[in-house]
Amino acid sequence: MNILGIETSCDETAAAVVKNGRTVLSNVVYTQIPLHVPYGGVVPEIASRAHIEKISEVVRTAIAEANGAEIDAVAVTYGPGLSPALIVGLNAAKGLAKSLNVPLFGVNHIEAHLHTPFLDGDVEPADMMPALGLAISGGHTTWIDMPVYGRYEIVGQTLDDAAGEAFDKAAKLLGLGYPGGPKIDKIAKEYSGELVPFPKGRPRDGVSALAGLPAECCVSFSGLKTALLRYIQKNGGAEAIAASGDIPKVVASYQEAIVQAVAERTSTALKRRNCKALIVGGGVSLNSRLRAVLADVCKRAGVPLLMAQPKYCGDNGAMIAALAYYRRNKGGDEAFDLDVAPSLDFE
Numbered sequence: 001m002n003i004l005g006i007e008t009s010c011d012e013t014a015a016a017v018v019k020n021g022r023t024v025l026s027n028v029v030y031t032q033i034p035l036h037v038p039y040g041g042v043v044p045e046i047a048s049r050a051h052i053e054k055i056s057e058v059v060r061t062a063i064a065e066a067n068g069a070e071i072d073a074v075a076v077t078y079g080p081g082l083s084p085a086l087i088v089g090l091n092a093a094k095g096l097a098k099s100l101n102v103p104l105f106g107v108n109h110i111e112a113h114l115h116t117p118f119l120d121g122d123v124e125p126a127d128m129m130p131a132l133g134l135a136i137s138g139g140h141t142t143w144i145d146m147p148v149y150g151r152y153e154i155v156g157q158t159l160d161d162a163a164g165e166a167f168d169k170a171a172k173l174l175g176l177g178y179p180g181g182p183k184i185d186k187i188a189k190e191y192s193g194e195l196v197p198f199p200k201g202r203p204r205d206g207v208s209a210l211a212g213l214p215a216e217c218c219v220s221f222s223g224l225k226t227a228l229l230r231y232i233q234k235n236g237g238a239e240a241i242a243a244s245g246d247i248p249k250v251v252a253s254y255q256e257a258i259v260q261a262v263a264e265r266t267s268t269a270l271k272r273r274n275c276k277a278l279i280v281g282g283g284v285s286l287n288s289r290l291r292a293v294l295a296d297v298c299k300r301a302g303v304p305l306l307m308a309q310p311k312y313c314g315d316n317g318a319m320i321a322a323l324a325y326y327r328r329n330k331g332g333d334e335a336f337d338l339d340v341a342p343s344l345d346f347e
């Protein structure tokens with residue numbers, strides 16, 4: 001079964017054709033990042049317009065590069081994400097499925113990120129259950145218990161900023177540009193000296209209780225961001241820090257605080273559950289330090305770490321097609337009635 005997956009939830013216009021949920025026949029990603037750079041973040045209206053301009057070409061290329069594979073179904077992200085961006089992909093997918101006379105499936109973007117480690121591989125997702133999932137991106141930092149395939153229970157999450165957002169905000173404060181994650185990763189890699197002792201993302205007492213989740217499985221990055229801001233002010237501003245050559249030290253320390261916070265909560269969540277594997281997905285899983293530290297956490301816990309190849313870590317259509325193949329939910333007439341769901345949760 002060949003599924004065409006379409007993704008437009010944020011700043012990537014993407015389409016892919018995937019055979020039987022795992023074999024990627026084509027994967028086309030048009031990134032809008034250069035369009036958003038001047039604004040230091042994603043501007044929803046600019047994203048929407050760029051998706052409209054590019055979607056036909058991206059879909060056409062994905063179909064052409066799949067070497068004549070017949071499309072048996074269309075899958076599309078309907079949430080979570082930016083409403084004006086999601087609507088472009090959803091409408092394109094509805095039109096395409098109607099014109100090809102094939103079924104349409106609506107897909108949860110975050111759930112799809114958790115399918116990226118299986119792309120181009122030979123592991124059946126269901127064989128890895130029970131698993132702990134970690135969705136770590138620009139909008140999410142969430143630990144999810146997956147007792148059997150297709151069932152999700154949130155065991156922990158960020159109580160404020162997502163890890164990717166924390167990276168992006170720090171880069172902005174330090175004048176490093178957008179998106180911050182890859183820039184910080186690259187700079188931090190070259191640094192091996194002493195670190196600034198930034199706070200390690202622990203939630204304030206009682207705050208996680210409001211979210212109904214145990215504090216030891218939650219993170220909060222707002223204190224870390226404030227600590228960075230204070231550090232910058234105390235040291236004469238971002239330009240003065242750059243002039244003194246201390247940017248690598250600051251970003252490596254900040255990255256380490258995020259990575260250690262995520263690693264510690266992951267380790268705790270793994271201990272609380274009887275998991276066969278850790279499944280990680282989302283843009284921040286590209287972070288080289290996070291990859292190394294999570295590998296260590298999994299080694300100590302004695303569970304395999306399932307992480308996507310770097311080319312599937314960011315937003316893409318292949319993960320959308322993959323999830324639709326395995327779950328086949330939100331299909332049939334229900335899919336054609338779907339509206340965008342900017343705050344979609346796991347269900």
Ligand code: KG4
Nearest residue numbers: 137138139164181182185283284287314315
């Ligand atoms: O999954 P994604 O492409 O889009 C969302 O669904 O949010 O994730 C984007 C996020 C951005 O915040 C970006 O800064 C972050 O992933 N990111 C990274 C790295 N590459 C991308 N964060 C840390 N290190 C990286 N190497």
Ligand code: ZN
Nearest residue numbers: 137283314315
């Ligand atoms: Zn994403």
